Amino acid sequence: xxxxxxxxxxxxxxxxxxxxxxxxxxxxxxxxxxxxxxxxxxxxxxxxxxxxxxxxxxxxxxxxxxxxxxxxxxxxxxxxxxxxxxxxxxxxxxxxxxxxxxxxxxxxxxxxxxxxxxxxxxxxxxxxxxxxxxxxxxxxxxxxxxxxxxxxxxxxxxxxxxxxxxxxxxxxxxxxxxxxxxxxxxxxxxxxxxxxxxxxxxxxxxxxxxxxxxxxxxxxxxxxxxxx
Numbered sequence: 001x002x003x004x005x006x007x008x009x010x011x012x013x014x015x016x017x018x019x020x021x022x023x024x025x026x027x028x029x030x031x032x033x034x035x036x037x038x039x040x041x042x043x044x045x046x047x048x049x050x051x052x053x054x055x056x057x058x059x060x061x062x063x064x065x066x067x068x069x070x071x072x073x074x075x076x077x078x079x080x081x082x083x084x085x086x087x088x089x090x091x092x093x094x095x096x097x098x099x100x101x102x103x104x105x106x107x108x109x110x111x112x113x114x115x116x117x118x119x120x121x122x123x124x125x126x127x128x129x130x131x132x133x134x135x136x137x138x139x140x141x142x143x144x145x146x147x148x149x150x151x152x153x154x155x156x157x158x159x160x161x162x163x164x165x166x167x168x169x170x171x172x173x174x175x176x177x178x179x180x181x182x183x184x185x186x187x188x189x190x191x192x193x194x195x196x197x198x199x200x201x202x203x204x205x206x207x208x209x210x211x212x213x214x215x216x217x218x219x220x221x222x223x224x225x226x227x228x
Contacts, residue, residue, distance in 0.1 A: 007101045009055065010106070033222065040115075048121045054080070115221060136204065139161060173196075
């Protein structure tokens, strides 16, 4: 069974304020291909699964602006918007309160990863349905060094992976993990699950699935989108 009959949800974390973009426009509202990044992201999910339930979590001060953008740019995409919290951890927890289907598979996705492919989504949700968790990743291609004070040492990149989203889990496992108190080591959802003693399973991601964080990333994303 591939999990296609299981209720699927995605919590899209859209809390960014544009600081690293050096812009007054929140990065998820910046445009590529003429549309806000967040619109591209949501569209990737509904084009893959028209029945997926979407929860967008963002800073309360941005919700009114987003509703206006959505009304113009993606009125056909049904989604629920909830205010986020101080940390990403708090925002995901807020999104989880909207999901009551105990058998659901839930993906947690960065709003500014608009180039995730349908193949990656299929792998993530299918493996999460089968094994409880699925974390998309790609091999590291750069040489990597670990810094310790003024010293550093080479790391074997063949055993390293760069982690992406959506990170997908069965709802009961997510709820169990997010009952933990917040820790600064929680950099993504997989780290929260691991802290709760839950095994995480890696699946193949796609290299185009970059996180748009800096102005240079915006140019790369625009180029990849135009390439089609």
